[in-house]
Amino acid sequence: MATGRGSDLILLKRVLAQARHYWRHIAGIYLLGLASTALTLLLPLPLKIAVDSGIGSQPLPSVFRAVLPEALTSSGAAVIAVAASLLVGIGLLTQIQALANSVLSAYTGEKLVLDFRARLFRHVQRLSLGYHDAKGTTHSTYRIQYDAPCIQWIAVDILGPLVTAACTLVAMICIAARVDWQLALVALAIAPLLFLLSRSYSRRLRREWHEVKKLENSALSVVAEAVAALRVVKAFGQEDREEERFVRRASDGFLARLRTIFVEGRFSFLVGLVTAVGSAAVLFLALEHVRQGRLTLGSALLVMGYLAQLYAPLQTISKGTTSLQASLASAERAFALLDEEPDVAERPNAKPVTRARGVVVFRNVSFAYGPDRPVLSDVSFEVEPGTRVGIVGATGAGKTTLVSLLMRFYDPSAGQILLDGIDLRDYRLADLRNQFALVLQEPVLFSTSIAENIAYARPGATAEEVVAAASAANAHDFVSRLPHAYETQVGERGMQLSGGERQRIALARAFLKDAPILILDEPTSSVDVKTEAGILEAMQRLMQGRTTLTIAHRLNTLEGCHVQLHIEQGRLVRLTSTPKALHNTAQGRGSAPWEDLSRPA
Numbered sequence: 001m002a003t004g005r006g007s008d009l010i011l012l013k014r015v016l017a018q019a020r021h022y023w024r025h026i027a028g029i030y031l032l033g034l035a036s037t038a039l040t041l042l043l044p045l046p047l048k049i050a051v052d053s054g055i056g057s058q059p060l061p062s063v064f065r066a067v068l069p070e071a072l073t074s075s076g077a078a079v080i081a082v083a084a085s086l087l088v089g090i091g092l093l094t095q096i097q098a099l100a101n102s103v104l105s106a107y108t109g110e111k112l113v114l115d116f117r118a119r120l121f122r123h124v125q126r127l128s129l130g131y132h133d134a135k136g137t138t139h140s141t142y143r144i145q146y147d148a149p150c151i152q153w154i155a156v157d158i159l160g161p162l163v164t165a166a167c168t169l170v171a172m173i174c175i176a177a178r179v180d181w182q183l184a185l186v187a188l189a190i191a192p193l194l195f196l197l198s199r200s201y202s203r204r205l206r207r208e209w210h211e212v213k214k215l216e217n218s219a220l221s222v223v224a225e226a227v228a229a230l231r232v233v234k235a236f237g238q239e240d241r242e243e244e245r246f247v248r249r250a251s252d253g254f255l256a257r258l259r260t261i262f263v264e265g266r267f268s269f270l271v272g273l274v275t276a277v278g279s280a281a282v283l284f285l286a287l288e289h290v291r292q293g294r295l296t297l298g299s300a301l302l303v304m305g306y307l308a309q310l311y312a313p314l315q316t317i318s319k320g321t322t323s324l325q326a327s328l329a330s331a332e333r334a335f336a337l338l339d340e341e342p343d344v345a346e347r348p349n350a351k352p353v354t355r356a357r358g359v360v361v362f363r364n365v366s367f368a369y370g371p372d373r374p375v376l377s378d379v380s381f382e383v384e385p386g387t388r389v390g391i392v393g394a395t396g397a398g399k400t401t402l403v404s405l406l407m408r409f410y411d412p413s414a415g416q417i418l419l420d421g422i423d424l425r426d427y428r429l430a431d432l433r434n435q436f437a438l439v440l441q442e443p444v445l446f447s448t449s450i451a452e453n454i455a456y457a458r459p460g461a462t463a464e465e466v467v468a469a470a471s472a473a474n475a476h477d478f479v480s481r482l483p484h485a486y487e488t489q490v491g492e493r494g495m496q497l498s499g500g501e502r503q504r505i506a507l508a509r510a511f512l513k514d515a516p517i518l519i520l521d522e523p524t525s526s527v528d529v530k531t532e533a534g535i536l537e538a539m540q541r542l543m544q545g546r547t548t549l550t551i552a553h554r555l556n557t558l559e560g561c562h563v564q565l566h567i568e569q570g571r572l573v574r575l576t577s578t579p580k581a582l583h584n585t586a587q588g589r590g591s592a593p594w595e596d597l598s599r600p601a
Helices: 005-018 020-042 045-055 062-067 076-126 129-135 137-147 150-179 181-188 191-228 230-235 239-291 297-338 399-406 429-433 450-457 463-472 476-481 499-513 529-543
Strands: 360-368 374-383 388-393 414-419 436-439 517-521 547-551 563-568 571-577
Touching: 005 020, 005 076, 005 150, 005 297, 020 076, 020 150, 045 076, 045 297, 076 137, 076 150, 076 297, 129 137, 137 191, 137 297, 150 181, 150 297, 181 239, 191 239, 191 297, 230 239, 239 297, 360 399, 374 399, 374 414, 374 563, 388 399, 399 517, 399 547, 399 563, 436 499, 450 463, 450 499, 463 476, 463 499, 463 529, 499 529, 517 529
Parallel strands: 374 571, 388 547, 388 563, 436 517, 517 547
Antiparallel strands: 360 374, 360 414, 563 571
16 A cells, blocks of 8 residues: 555545544644643743742843742742742643643544444445455454544544644744754754654554554454354364464464564664754753853753753654554555445435335346356346245355345346336335345344334334234244343344244334335244244235245245246246246246246247
8 A cells, every 4th residue: 555645645634524523622632732832831941940040140030020029039049939839830730731631632532433433334334245245244343443543543642742742843943042043953953864764664664554454354353253153163162273263363463563563662762862862962062051151050951951842742743653654554444445335326316116016027137246256147037016936946046146136235247127117226225125024044133122123124113013013923922921021132143032033023023114025035944843834824924915035945935926936057947837927028928837948949
């Protein structure tokens, strides 16, 4: 990735654009930082007053003589007391400023991260299933959880101190130059060297941080895989193997992070060495000027105090520009995720649809996950409203892909899919998907209550509607027997319930949605015969009056289907139908029952 100045500026502009809604808060943080600069400029002043006017015979600065009573300016002890009081006052103001800055920075930073994470999460959900299939869930999870805080690091934790340091540096140079311009010039002689060091190390650190995050992402993916497949891991006794795999990946990330920290440490060492040399040169020249009588001891101490604080912002600026690289690496990754375009996009002026009739047409549809992964080839058929379609075929034949295309999880590589005579791509996405109710082989439940899982199909549903849907799905009886009934928490992925119970909750969700088209993907393959009978009974009720597509291997699941589509190696090879309105549109000809579509016309 490019890590030049242009790339840095583009990233910084995007970060600041993301943070624009909190510009008042950020401005407040920067102003508090400038207040810190003012207090820093005052800090050496009590020492000069105590040495020159308290111990020595120099008069107090005119501003103090104008505001203080003569009793406090006439004796050395009184002047020392004034200097001590001034020191305490500066310290008190410094602590108040630090507290205010800390609270405002924490609030602003956390709000920035929350908003950025929400934006990333919203975008991740818009991305196509093909993207997540290729990248894996950890790819997005890492960016949302670990890269999103870059906005706080850059806008608050780094740029704020850099702005403050720059203002402090300018002020220190001006004051030191007024006291002794030669000392100021010698002190600034190290600035070009610090700039070159910072520029040299910045590019390398960006590359190193990218590698660290890539390896940490890889280690996190091992954890996600092992936890998701924990039953398989335990069944095969592979806990030690998975631990070794994790440790190996995590060790690579650990070593990469260690290398990066070593590079940062080497840079800090060189910055410290350069500033030490500069401090020694300034000290030597300052003492020489005192010996020659060109400076008083108090003035020399004042200049040394300012110049010591001049090096602090120089170090802050130098180290800040390299620390910025870790944050910019995260920003690059986060914005790269935001720049991903969904494969399935909504067209401008897309058509709304309230409730479809349920006429489904596939016209010469082909689909491939990649150039070397064809799945469907030239599939054509037509389904009229209320038709129950069974989809059969060997595992990997393309059955699930067929219904995924219908719900527009993917778009066809070639051909058209029509709903009520209109291409799916011409509908609004949200409206289109609202026409389908989906029941999967492995039911998906969320770690909330049973009522919330059923109402996921229609969040505004009343309790009575939820109970009615559960009753229709043959779920009400078992739910009522639970200690907390519909408020029972199902656990992560619904694992507090049995497979049959989870499937009936999924059916209840489909009942509540009341969509015109129903998709059943192997809905009874993972349950026993007794449970299957109850689910099939509920499914028969659910299919009434709806266009239904059922993927199944068990013949009893396909009972009552008006049509069976036989898919082999991505092709529709045979259509078996009862006298019901279904037509094959391939070659413009109607299809007879049991027609073998694999034969030449």
